[in-house]
Amino acid sequence: MNLQELEVKIAEADKAVYLLRAPQVRLNQTIEDVKLNASYDKNGRYRGVRVRRDLRLAIYLRDRMRCLYCNVDLLRTPRTGINLDHLSTASETMQSNGAMDNTPTNLITTCEHCNKSRKNKPWEVFASENAAELIEQRRYTSIRRLRKLAKAMIERSIW
Secondary structure: OOHHHHHHHHHHHHHHHHHHHOOHHHOOOOHHHOOOOEEEOOOOOEEEEOOOHHHHHHHHHHOOOEOOOOOOEOOOOOHHHEEEEEOOOHHHHOOOOOOOOOOHHHEEEEEHHHHHHHOOOOHHHHOOHHHHHHHHHHHOOOOHHHHHHHHHHHHOOOO
16 A cells, blocks of 8 residues: 555545534535544534644744744743644635645744734734744745654654
8 A cells, every 4th residue: 555545545534533523514514625634623623734743843943942923932831832823824725635735834833822813814914023024034944954853853752
């Protein structure tokens, strides 16, 4: 079985679990409506988009474990308080398969407060002038080496 076949089987399994757990109203929805990289809680409610662990950690490292909106240090913050924010809104970043754009240039590190406060505002409007400059600088920084470091940290259970 090749990687593409495995990804299809995993996506089909995720869709089946979602359809089984979804509220009655959503049971009739077609499979195509389910986002491939979306996460759902046990009641079938949408919880957000999943980003691979190594990519998530590499983005945190690229952004030096700081919220790029308010510049607060997140190093000692519990993992649940550290968020990734998609710079482009969901409607702008939907791909042909219904998945969000999880490229490093579209993701930044944020604190939970800023991520919730932004809502659907364009990031250019939400961010201060200093924050916007920092975001533009960091988002285009290569994360290739950081991703290798992140994978090593995950393998050694450091993160």
